[in-house]
Amino acid sequence: MIKSEISKKPRYNLNIILQETGIKADTLRAWEKRYQLPQPSRTNGGHRLFSEYDLEIVRWLLCRQQEGMRISQAVNFWRELLDANQDPLASFAPLGVILDQYQTLENGGQTLERLQASWLAYGLEYNEAIVEQILSQAFAQFPLETVCTELIIPGMAELGERWFKGLITVHQEHYISELASRKLQTLISTAPQPIHSQRILIGCPPGEFHTIPGLILNLLLRFRGWDVIYLGANLPIAQLADTVAATKPDLILLTASRLESSAALFTVANFLQDQQIPLAFGGWIFNQMPEIAQHITGKHLLSDLNGAVPIIEELILNQAPRIPTPADPTKYRELISNFQNKIPVLKNLIIKRFLSELDGISPSIDPREEIGFLLNNILSALTLGDIEYLGPDFLWIGELLNNQNLQSDLFPKFINIVIGAIQENLDESASPILEWMTHQLNKFH
Ligand code: B12
Known part of the structure; x- marks a missing residue:
């Protein structure tokens, strides 16, 4: 292939260049700065967009390095x-196969919506190779933020919905979310070195295993040059002080998907x-019931993940004053401890x-699992100071049971079984729970 045939049309994002050439993000940036090689265009959002020609330049320079040239010598030679x-x-073999794939994508006019549909379809068939390819294609064709917000997040929501309706198995849901997590982790490992000195620690409160939101934030923040310590799921409180002393974060960022973990976050x-x-x-959970956030001392980011990024940056740079502590919701203190002690008996x-x-x-x-979920959620609503917070999760259990198409009055x-068990095992301190449940039950009559 001669040079004139290699397209100079800006088309590939940074990730694809890193993935396909193996170059490190920092090295590439240094080459661009020092030698203006390659010279990518910019998207409206300021992201670098590389052409096939740029990709070949990087490959050519890397080959010269492998042959023993220093980069400055290779650039002079070029x-x-x-x-x-x-x-x-002229005598340099192009990345034919890989590029053909993207050519197909471009010509086929694959939209993220179509990619999302095939991603889920192949994921449900446990076809790892194609799932991986679809995700790579999406990340090659669109900016990180777009793939996260328009493919991964709605795709995961769709998956959750199908599980909820009994249309797919837990195994299928686990498989697809595992592959998505792996892809996010791979991309995270290609992120450039941080350019900001401030550090952000990301993780989930105790009991929280939904790690994908934190992974997405990790990815987006790292590609904007932030230093992130990512700790993942279910962080015990007891060791937090040691971790903070060891890592000295400027901001801790915790994500919670469920009522139970929002109580742990409290x-x-x-x-x-x-x-x-x-x-x-x-x-x-905070997007479902923003009122819960008022009990939690810290900055509530009421936004989607992409929208949260500039707010987080603002928070770090301007060190916003701390939000005053909200009133301590202790009105159920006695009930909380009685109820907590009885959870194992009630559950059985x-x-x-x-x-x-x-x-x-x-x-x-x-x-x-759902019975354990309900009991833990009752405890969480009490911890957060209002039994009413149980509402959405309670309805959720009802719908989940309905979706099983068993008995219509199941x-x-x-609810009657739960009320009976609580009446038999707790004293009158349990009346707020019983009154609330009886009220829910009456809605069926
Ligand atoms: C994948 C998944 C799992 C995986 C998680 C794997 C992993 N490594 O993360 C596993 C299998 C572990 C799991 C377990 C459970 N799950 Co689950 N899970 C999901 C699923 C399908 C996708 C979650 C996800 O990653 N989505 C992608 C993220 C990025 O989207 P998102 O969370 O909606 O985020 C959006 C906003 O909420 C917001 N956002 C989210 N986090 C943050 C953070 C910040 C800082 C900001 C600003 C914004 C923000 O921004 C996003 C939009 O941009 C959801 C379905 C759904 N609708 O989300 C259920 C879902 C969250 N799970 C659910 C349930 C019930 C459970 C289990 C209790 C199931 C069970 N019976 O065991 C357990 C609980 C585990 C635990 N202790 O935490 C329910 C929760 C319902 C409820 N009322 O609590 C859901 C909604 C499924 C459903 N339709 O019913 N789950």
Whole structure:
């Protein structure tokens, strides 16, 4: 292939160049700055966009390095050849196969919506090679932010919905989310070195295993030059002080998807406030019920993940004053401790009675898990200071049971079993829970 045939049309983002050439992001940036080689265009958002020609330049320079040239010598050699009207790429084998793929993409006009549909379809068939290829294509063709917000997030929501309706198995959902996490991690490992001195620590409060939001934030923030320490799921509070001492973050960023972990976050936030460490938080549950956030000391990021990035940057750069501590919701203190002690007994009793109600028919969900989920959520709502916070999760359990197409009055029967078990095992301090549940039950009459 001669130079004139290699397209100079800006088309590939930084990731594809890093992935396909193996060059490090810092090295590439240094070459661009020092030698103006390659010279990528910029998107409206300021992201670098490389052409096929740029990609070949990088490959050519890397080959010269492998042959033993220093980069400055390789650049001089490139320029000498051009000055002598020779084509440096004339005898250089192009990345045909890889580029053909992207050509197909471009010509086929693949939209993110179509990529998302095929991603899920192949994921549900456990076809790892194609899932991986689709994700790579998406990240090659579109900016990081776009793939996260228009492919991964809606795709995961769709997956959750299908699981909720009993249309796919937990195994399929786990498989697809594992591959998505792996891809995000791979991209994170190609991020450039930080250019800002401030450090952000990202993780999930105790009991929280939904790590993808934190991974996406990690990815987006790193590609904007932030120094991120990513700790993942289920962080115990007890060791947080040691970690903070060791890593000295300027901001801690915690994500919570469920009521239970928002209650855990409430405790973590109180601890961090004592240590004078700024906390920002957000997540699915806070987007569903923003009122919960008022109980948590820290900056609530009421936004989608992409929108949260500039707010986080602003927070770090301007060291916003801490939000005053909200009133301590202690009105259920006695009930919380009584209820917590009784959870194991209640759980066994409710499971036994509910399974006998099902009379041998097994739903596609495991009722034991949902019963544990309900009891923990009752405790979480009390910890956050309002039994009403249980509302959405309570309805969610009802819908989940309905989706199993078992008995039409299964949910009211379930509520009755829960009420009975609580009445038998707790004293009058449990009346706020019982009154609330009875009120829910009456809605069925
Ligand atoms: C993948 C997944 C899992 C995986 C997680 C794997 C992993 N490594 O993360 C696993 C299998 C571990 C899992 C487990 C469970 N899951 Co789940 N899970 C999901 C699923 C399908 C996708 C979650 C995801 O990653 N989405 C991608 C992220 C980026 O999207 P998102 O969270 O919606 O984020 C958007 C906003 O909420 C917001 N946002 C989110 N986080 C943050 C953070 C900040 C700082 C900001 C600003 C914004 C923000 O921005 C995003 C939009 O831009 C969701 C379905 C769904 N609708 O989300 C269910 C879902 C969250 N899970 C659910 C449930 C019930 C569970 C389990 C309890 C199931 C069970 N019975 O065991 C357990 C609980 C585990 C635990 N203790 O945490 C429910 C929660 C319902 C509820 N009322 O709480 C959901 C909604 C499924 C459903 N449709 O019912 N789950």
